[in-house]
Amino acid sequence: MDDAARADAAERARSMRPALDARGVRLVALTWVDNSGITRTKAVPVDRLDSAAAWGVGASPCFDTFLFNDIGMTSGAVGDLRLHPDLGKLTVLAAQPGWAWAPADRYGQDGAVHPGDQRGLARAAVRRLAERGYTAKAAFEVEWVAGEARDNADGEDFRPAVHGPAYGHARLVSRSDYVRDVAVALADQGVAVDQIHPEYSPGQFEVSVAAADPVGAADDYVLVRETIRAVSHRHGLRASFAPKVVADGVGNGGHVHLSVWDGDHNLYSGGDGRFGLTGKGESFAAGILERLPALLAIGAPSVASYLRLVPQHWAGAFAVWGLENREAALRLVTGPAGSREWAANLEAKCFDQTANPYLLVAALIFAGLAGLAADATLPDPVDVDPALLSDEERQRRGIRRLPGSLNESTAAFAADPVLTDAFGERLTSDVLAVRRGEIEHFAGAAPDEIVAALRWVH
Numbered sequence: 335m336d337d338a339a340r341a342d343a344a345e346r347a348r349s350m351r352p353a354l355d356a357r358g359v360r361l362v363a364l365t366w367v368d369n370s371g372i373t374r375t376k377a378v379p380v381d382r383l384d385s386a387a388a389w390g391v392g393a394s395p396c397f398d399t400f401l402f403n404d405i406g407m408t409s410g411a412v413g414d415l416r417l418h419p420d421l422g423k424l425t426v427l428a429a430q431p432g433w434a435w436a437p438a439d440r441y442g443q444d445g446a447v448h449p450g451d452q453r454g455l456a457r458a459a460v461r462r463l464a465e466r467g468y469t470a471k472a473a474f475e476v477e478w479v480a481g482e483a484r485d486n487a488d489g490e491d492f493r494p495a496v497h498g499p500a501y502g503h504a505r506l507v508s509r510s511d512y513v514r515d516v517a518v519a520l521a522d523q524g525v526a527v528d529q530i531h532p533e534y535s536p537g538q539f540e541v542s543v544a545a546a547d548p549v550g551a552a553d554d555y556v557l558v559r560e561t562i563r564a565v566s567h568r569h570g571l572r573a574s575f576a577p578k579v580v581a582d583g584v585g586n587g588g589h590v591h592l593s594v595w596d597g598d599h600n601l602y603s604g605g606d607g608r609f610g611l612t613g614k615g616e617s618f619a620a621g622i623l624e625r626l627p628a629l630l631a632i633g634a635p636s637v638a639s640y641l642r643l644v645p646q647h648w649a650g651a652f653a654v655w656g657l658e659n660r661e662a663a664l665r666l667v668t669g670p671a672g673s674r675e676w677a678a679n680l681e682a683k684c685f686d687q688t689a690n691p692y693l694l695v696a697a698l699i700f701a702g703l704a705g706l707a708a709d710a711t712l713p714d715p716v717d718v719d720p721a722l723l724s725d726e727e728r729q730r731r732g733i734r735r736l737p738g739s740l741n742e743s744t745a746a747f748a749a750d751p752v753l754t755d756a757f758g759e760r761l762t763s764d765v766l767a768v769r770r771g772e773i774e775h776f777a778g779a780a781p782d783e784i785v786a787a788l789r790w791v792h
């Protein structure tokens with residue numbers, strides 16, 4: 335960021351001022367997501383937005399190794415980073431009157447992008463994809479469990495805000511105003527809701543939003559979850575995005591939909607491969623499938639993630655792909671005939687919302703690019719629930735379980751040259767420090783304790 339860029343950013347912020355004033359905005363929250371998947375923030379009065387745009391807002395680098403419990407794995411006493419709002423994404427918040435929000439990019443004081451900046455890595459991944467001549471679209475599905483808010487300490491018993499059958503309309507009836515307010519707030523913020531519905535577990539809902547460019551999809555994901563949180567508070571509720579809200583229930587996934595495009599041609603439709611796959615689309619998918627164990631350290635990065643990632647919970651616990659197979663980690667979604675050109679995509683189901691979405695889209699793109707570079711091909715698709723096959727049959731078909739612990743996926747990530755090269759030394763070591771810190775924190779803990787400790791933090 336040079337002097338001209340700083341002057342432009344300040345000018346742009348000043349030009350936005352009348353519109354922000356007209357909508358009563360007094361404060362702007364600048365968020366980034368740390369390596370534990372927690373959205374952290376600093377806010378500036380709207381008067382200071384031009385200065386924040388030009389010079390950034392100070393923040394310690396210590397957050398790069400913060401664990402979920404706010405304990406840092408490295409000292410943050412020395413050093414300063416600058417949070418710069420992405421003004422193009424500035425959004426007036428519908429459920430926090432007087433507030434606006436913008437995702438932040440983190441720079442060093444020298445004006446260069448901080449090497450530990452997760453959003454910066456996502457932008458770099460998109461550039462690398464563009465160098466190969468492709469673009470991508472992504473969308474994150476958000477599942478959450480609404481609980482009764484009470485004045486008790488974190489981690490205490492959980493009381494679902496709504497009961498009734500899974501996917502039952504009764505749940506929408508009993509929380510009609512709440513669900514409407516979530517959808518309306520998102521729409522007022524310019525987020526296009528595709529659908530919203532009650533999910534399987536007591537208190538659980540899900541919202542799907544339209545696909546966007548990968549960085550935009552990660553930004554939307556942050557905004558959607560913070561909006562759900564804000565609307566929940568206004569209704570006297572609390573939202574949990576944790577992989578497991580109660581140890582023996584069905585968890586919250588954070589499925590990622592991804593499609594790759596050559597101009598306006600979707601690589602997941604109209605090809606002569608299986609189910610309309612193009613060769614390039616297949617190679618990209620194969621690069622992801624092959625690296626799923628390592629990708630889990632980014633997309634299922636909590637000890638609690640592995641309480642969710644079990645067979646027969648639609649969490650995608652097997653390292654296989656399949657057409658519309660909800661027990662496959664990679665589900666190929668073609669959409670109904672007539673919509674395929676624009677609708678076909680890959681859905682990675684094994685991930686959850688403890689992931690940093692910027693790191694996750696970046697890692698998926700880097701894995702896909704490695705598949706493209708190697709002309710990788712996909713094995714046979716799986717069209718059954720792998721849990722229903724015998725051990726011998728799974729072995730015969732080469733069906734493997736995904737890692738069953740954060741320990742295993744962290745080891746796979748550390749040993750993966752493609753991902754660690756792409757992340758660079760700084761992010762790789764930060765990510766590994768945070769994963770190992772969480773593993774150590776929960777060593778010997780029972781599922782109930784893990785679930786209680788992580789229920790409300792993400």
Ligand code: GLU
Pocket residue numbers: 477584585586587588642647648649660683
């Ligand atoms: N809640 C499931 C999960 O943990 C996903 C259910 C669905 O397929 O929507 O991923």
Ligand code: MG
Pocket residue numbers: 477533540
């Ligand atoms: Mg769902």
